[in-house]
Amino acid sequence: VSEEAAGLRLTIDLAALAGNWRRLAALARPAECAAVVKADAYGTGIAAAGPALAAAGARTFFVALPEEGAALRRALKRSAAPEARIYVLNGFFAEAADLYGESRLSPVLGHPGELERWSAWADRGRAALHVDTGMNRLGFTEGEVESLARSGGPGKDVDLLVSHLACADEPEHAINETQLRRFEAARARLKLPRASLANSAGIHMGPGYLQDLVRPGIALYGGASHPQAVSDPVVTAEARILQVRTGHVGETVGYGATETLKRTSRIAILSTGYADGYLRAAGSSDTSSGALVSIEGHLLPLVGRVSMDLLAVDVTDLPEDLAAPGRWAELFGHNVDIDAVARHAGTIAYELLTGLSRRAHRRYVGAGA
Numbered sequence: 001v002s003e004e005a006a007g008l009r010l011t012i013d014l015a016a017l018a019g020n021w022r023r024l025a026a027l028a029r030p031a032e033c034a035a036v037v038k039a040d041a042y043g044t045g046i047a048a049a050g051p052a053l054a055a056a057g058a059r060t061f062f063v064a065l066p067e068e069g070a071a072l073r074r075a076l077k078r079s080a081a082p083e084a085r086i087y088v089l090n091g092f093f094a095e096a097a098d099l100y101g102e103s104r105l106s107p108v109l110g111h112p113g114e115l116e117r118w119s120a121w122a123d124r125g126r127a128a129l130h131v132d133t134g135m136n137r138l139g140f141t142e143g144e145v146e147s148l149a150r151s152g153g154p155g156k157d158v159d160l161l162v163s164h165l166a167c168a169d170e171p172e173h174a175i176n177e178t179q180l181r182r183f184e185a186a187r188a189r190l191k192l193p194r195a196s197l198a199n200s201a202g203i204h205m206g207p208g209y210l211q212d213l214v215r216p217g218i219a220l221y222g223g224a225s226h227p228q229a230v231s232d233p234v235v236t237a238e239a240r241i242l243q244v245r246t247g248h249v250g251e252t253v254g255y256g257a258t259e260t261l262k263r264t265s266r267i268a269i270l271s272t273g274y275a276d277g278y279l280r281a282a283g284s285s286d287t288s289s290g291a292l293v294s295i296e297g298h299l300l301p302l303v304g305r306v307s308m309d310l311l312a313v314d315v316t317d318l319p320e321d322l323a324a325p326g327r328w329a330e331l332f333g334h335n336v337d338i339d340a341v342a343r344h345a346g347t348i349a350y351e352l353l354t355g356l357s358r359r360a361h362r363r364y365v366g367a368g369a
C-alpha cells in the first residue's frame, strides 16, 4: 500500500529495534540473546526486522510456524547471519517436513509423539525439546521427562531445552520460582547441552532465569514487559485526517450514539478503524473514556465508537491549523504509549501490534543502523 493511498501509516524504526536487542543482549550476558520474530516479527515485518536483528548481532531466532521460518530464512539470505539457528516454537508439522528441511528449521518438540515423528524423519537436522513447568500448554510433562530420561534421552540431535514462564510480567508471583525449580530438575535429568527459559520479562528476574539463551519478543518491539524494563518505541502508527467538522451540544458521534457532545466541538475524522487493527474496544462513550491520540504533540481524546474504517477525535482544544485534512495523527508511538492504548481496549500491546492489518502503509527508517 503506497503512503499516498493509505489511511494508516506505520513507521518502523529499525535502529530502535536493533538498539532494544543490544540492550537486552547486554543485560543477559553471559547468556546468548535470541530474537522472537513470530507473527511477522510482532507485526513489524519479518523481511526487514530479521536482517536488522542479525546486523545487531542476533544469531538465534524463534518463530511460531514453519512458514514463518521459511520466510525468515529467505530474509536472512543476504544478512549478517544467513546460517542463524531458527527454532519453530509450535513444533514439528510432519506434513510440512520439506519446509523444515529446505529452510533448515529446528522444531521445538512439545510432546513424545512429536519427538517420535521427528526422530523417524531422515532429514531431521537438529531440534529443541520443550518441557512444561507450569503453563500447561506445550511441553513434556514431568512424567514424560522421566520416561524419556530412562530410555536414554532424546538423542544428540536435540541440543536445547526450552520452557516458558506463565507470569514473568508479575515478578512476585510464586509460580515463577516453581517453574525455575522444575526447569532445573528437567535440565539435570536430561543433560541437554543448552537451556532457555526467559522471555522479555524473564530477563529481569535474576541470573537463575537467564540460563544459556534468552528469548525476548515484545521488549524488542517497544512493548512493556516488566516494571524494570526499558524499551524504545519501534512502531509509530499514524492515521490520515480526512475532515474536521463541527458538532453541537446534545448531538452524538458515531455508531450506537454512545457519546453525546457537551459543548460545541470540532471533531477530526481519521481514516483508520478496527479493520486496520486499531481495536474497537479503545473507543469512547458517555460512561467511559477511550484512548488518546496525538496531533503535533497535543494529546486528544477519541469520541464515540471506533468504526471499521474510521474514528473520531475531539480537536476542539487544538489550534485550528494543526488538525487539517491530509495531516497525520499519531495513534501510538513516541507521544502515545502503545501499552496505554492496549489497556484502553482491555488488551496488551502484543495483540495490538500483531493485529495491524495488511492495508496499512509500512515504511522503514533507521535501516543499516
Ligand SMILES: *Cc1c(COP(=O)(O)O)cnc(C)c1O
Residues within 6 Å of the ligand: 036, 038, 089, 163, 164, 198, 199, 200, 201, 215, 216, 217, 218, 219, 225
Ligand atoms: C512469544 C514467546 C516468547 C517471547 O515472549 P515475549 O513476552 O514477547 O518476550 C518467548 N518464548 C515463547 C515460548 C513464546 O511463545
